[in-house]
Amino acid sequence: MSAQDSSHRTAIYRTAISHVRRTPLRNAFTYRSYSWYVDVDHLPQLPRVLRPLAGFRVEDHLGDPDGTLRGNVERYLATRGIGPDQGTGLDGGRITMLASARVFGHVFNPLSVFWCHDGAGALRCVVVEVHNTYGERHCYLLETDGAGRASVPKAFYVSPFNDVDGEYRMKLPAPGERLAVSIVLEREGHQPFIATMDGIRRDATVRNILSAALAVPLAPLRVAAQIRWQGIRLWARRLPIIKKPHHPSQEAVQ
Template structure:
């Protein structure tokens, strides 16, 4: 039944994409006319609330088969306090500051929706603190979304390096055990994000990374054109390499909601243990963790359920 829903969804998205793509040139021309008139009637200091990045996503799996691939990707880094239109279905800057207990700028790295379709396996909020005129990156918030279910888990992490319990079924070829070792650089002319999956049985068996470079403001006169079909390309890569893993007889793992209804609660418990004693918690050495139960540390997590028809 879910396969039928998936096929219907693909047909619907394809039709919407075709129609909106035909309209896109006229929309881009209209935006250019409006922008040129606005520029001629007002001063522009050149400080845009959106920075464009172009780079490469790289995936490598080392168990049970060796499989790797990379693809080019385009991202937008949005200053949420200064953006005229905040992207829908994301946190507001005030919400991000409240969650991370910060007081400075909030930047969102994401792939904007294009011609009616959005595909963001990972979006990251960079949350800054300002103290005595010194602005520094204090915390990050990750939004991890799975395909095709469009479920999402949102959580805080330390950008310098952090270990987070795997809290979402992101792939039908990975179980829910293990943790994400995540790191993100302070975005400037270049940015990078790396995530490796540490499993209690397979060790460090999967790595994903993003490396991107900021483009000059004149590189894209219209953002809608710049990001045209970018979400679709990401989805194609996800589905294509899922098919290749299935073809290599990698075990298909059912969504945990069918056989582990409390998988989210389990993730919270595992994450608390990781914060107490790191990788040793995955290997069964939980004595030190149990000793810390009197003063547990809780990471902020938020789950968003799948929309119809996956709900």
């Protein structure tokens, strides 16, 4: 891998991802995976033999597939009032991304997170990009507190067993030696759904890339299959299916 300054060093987080559904049926499961933590301006350059194990493409995320990750994030932010024209842009500050990479050409990112810093290095905002299994995506803009916490109304159909109602309470501190992300759905004083992702940081060395790929082979396909399998189990338990509403495209996202 090409040499990088330590501030741009790419990392891999070997993760445990847990989903807990509390109502109307209780269902809980945990699966292993791994995520990459990268600077969008310094994407990793892997040796040719390793490239099938980790590919990064602009079209896998928000915005113009012919653009750049930075440009697409900044265009989205501008539509939400954070941009040079408003005098509130990032001013070239660092943008880091936590996401799954393509593995042998396949990718599935239920959740991608962008931490957006200003030119002085201070965290300005966080963009949470959610994908569902219907090929749709939606972005939430969060201005987190010192502990990485923020709340936002739910606005995107993710599960056929959950309607678009309630509020997400998220905790998204920038990853360090450990990764600890949580998303709690709140409705009228109760929490019907909780998702967490915890992991330990490893530098993206050849050894660690191979180790992650061997520990969770074809990770994107496995994650998609596990999510669908849990859906089949809930359907078999006669949990009612909620019809998917139309999802209006977000400007600068689709």
